[in-house]
Structure formats: structure tokens, C-alpha cells
Amino acid sequence: MRWIFFLLLIANLGLFGWFLNKDQAPAARVTAVATDVGVNTISLVSEVDSAELEAVVPPPEPSPPEVAAGAQTRAAPLCTLVGPFEEAYQGEDVAQRLQALQVDAVLRDVEMQGQMRYWVYLAPLNSTREAFRKLRELQAAGIDSYVIPKGSLENGISFGIFSELARAQSLARELRERGFAAEFREEPQTYLERWVVLTNEDPVSAVGAGEQIGDEFWQQLQLDYPDIERRQNLCSEIRQDSADR
Template identity: 60%
Template structure:
């Protein structure tokens, strides 16, 4: 047994001397890791062989925009719409009888997008009508815009298709008129019963079912209170 141990010791000393004489270093144990996405039987590479960009942690996904309530914005409940004012008043009174805060309002709703072809507003109404007479003398259908952000401008029409608006604009530009186009959402008024945040929680489901029985087209939605505030 002693000779075996002595032989192994001499062999190790000889091997170490050989490494020193040749300038080679003993092999070191390398740390290895399985690359993401590799399964059983797939290649395992040394950490030193892996590109740096693959070792970098994955970029964090952007956080989704918080809900309005998380941003501190209050959401009101809307019940409606009502074709006739007396219908909205009836529902308002029923809710108030239950000690719930409810208010019937006419809200401006956005409809289909429209495309307006126009000339920029003139300094005065007199100048606007002077320009209108020139256009009508050329056989161009137009009118003076009486109010709004384009007061004293000249309108050539409002279209539901952008292609029609652009075609007319190009035709008028070809005749020397510096017309413009812009998108203009169509708006209309609807009657809705507005309830402040939390009030809908006091509305029993049986009561809501009765309302829908009396008004089959009745719906409810939530909207920012700032957008449905009373004037």
C-alpha cells in the first residue's frame, strides 16, 4: 500500500514538473450554463463562449398605462340615452327616491369624422362677403361661415369621405384659390342621467332590471367626470 501511495505522489510531482517545463497550465474546471431556450440534449456552452449581449438581463416590458382611477381621475356612471326629456326625468326621479345622486344632462357626443374644405377667415365680415361674391361669380358654390373658430371664413362644403374633400381642394387650388382642409368630428347632443362615482353601487340589480323593462334600449357606461361635468 505504501508503494502505491509513493508511486502516485511521484507521478503527480513528475506531471507538475512537466507542466512547468512546457509552460502549460493545468486545465481548470470551467463554469458552464445552459443557454435560455435550450432543452435536453442541446449544446451547453461555457460562460466564456457566450456573447455578452446574451448574458445581459432581458429588457423589462414597459408598464401599461394606468387606468383612469389609478391616475386619480374619477369615473361617473351614465345611464341612457333618452330620446325624450320626460324619460330621463322619470329615471332621475326614481333614482333620487332611493337617495341616490342623479342628474339629467345633455351631453355633446362625437360622431363620424367629417372633412371640411374652406378658405381661412377674413379680417372682417365685409371682406368675407366680398370674397364670396368673387367665388360665386366663378360659379363656385360656397358660403360665409357665420360663427365658430372659422368665423368669416369661406366654406366649400363638409364631406364624410376624405377623398371627396381632397379632390375638391385640389380642383380649387388649381383655379388659384388657397383652400385648406381639416378634420372636423360631427357632434350631436344626447340626454343621459349622470351619477357621481360610487353611487351606482347603491343601485340594486332588481331596480336596474325594472328600468330596462320600462326602457329596453337603456344602457349604462362609465366616463370621466371631467368630461360630463355640468356647465
């Protein structure tokens, strides 16, 4: 019986050892693998050092410069003005001298802006009949006035044009106190002068034709006409007499 006891003991020990080895995970075998130099490897971004990431990721390409709003426009042409001349024959003489130099020059009556004036008025009424009815009312009240016959204030009532702003403001205030909705606005005074106008020879550049003439010509012209002057202005802003157009 003793040998049966030992046989069972050995069997139990062997079974216990088998179950113990089964519960343990087998050790992982690590093998060093050489990486080929020419083969790219894949790594998570979180595992890469920031310095290495900056070296790998190329910087963004600079965007092309923005085109300025409304492409660059061509320079506005300039005109040179020489004058003014009291007599027409004087301007014609200067224009002919310039034309002899192959410069496009012509004598014109140019509209010049003078002193600012101030117009006191009532806004235009609906019809000419209403305008004259209002005029009779104003004249009955002893107020000098007249109906404006044409223009932007046609069928309005005018109380006069003044060279001093204070006088226009005072009259408009007095009329409003008497119950008339008077207003005033600026009216630039204009007059005509004779000038020789030199147009621009090269519309692309901003250099006027007058700048292309030698200093000797201008010096001689100043000796012949001491009172004249030379100035530049945008050709589009030069207004001339309607009879000369």
C-alpha cells in the same frame, strides 16, 4: 629600533580596525511588542487584503425610493350614465328611483359625438370687406361658397361640409389647381340625447356611484326599459346642452 617598528605596526592595525567598524551600520534591535486587543492599528490601504477591506468598509446605505414625478394625483371622478331616453318623463322616472336610493342623479341633454365631417374652406381674411371681395371673385368663377360669419373661421370662405373624406380632399385639390388656397379640417358632428347622469359619491375613489347600487335594481330597470344602457365616463368629459347649464 625593533621595538619602535612593532609599536607603529600595532598602532596602524588598531587604527585600521577602528575605521572599519565605523563604516558598518549598527544592527537594528528587534523587540516583539504585544498589541493590545482593544487598540486600533493604522494600516495603509495598499497593505490590506481586498477581502479584509470589504469587511472593514461598510456598504453604502440604500437611497430612499425616488418620488414619482408629480406626486400621485387623486383619481379623476367618474360619472355613470343611464339612457338614452326618447321621452323626458322616462328619464325623470329613472332619476327619481335613483334619488330614492340617496344617489345624486339628474336628467340631462348630453352632447354626443356622431359621424366625423370634413369642412373645406379658405383661411380667414383680415376683414369682412376682404372676405366679401374674395367671395365675389369665387362666385364669378362659378364656385359655390359663402362667408363664414362667426367662430374660429370668421371671415373665412366655406366651400361646404362633407361626410366623406375623399370628397373633401378632391374638392380642396381642385380649388388649389384653380389658384385658391383651399384647406379642409375634421369637424365632429354632435347631437343631443337624454341621459340620467349619476355623479361620483366619493371623489377620492375611482368608483362611480352606479357601481354602488345592487344588481337587483339594474335588472329591474332593464326589464322596465329594455332599450337603455349603462356606461361610465369621466365627469369632466360629459358635455351638456348650454340651456341645461
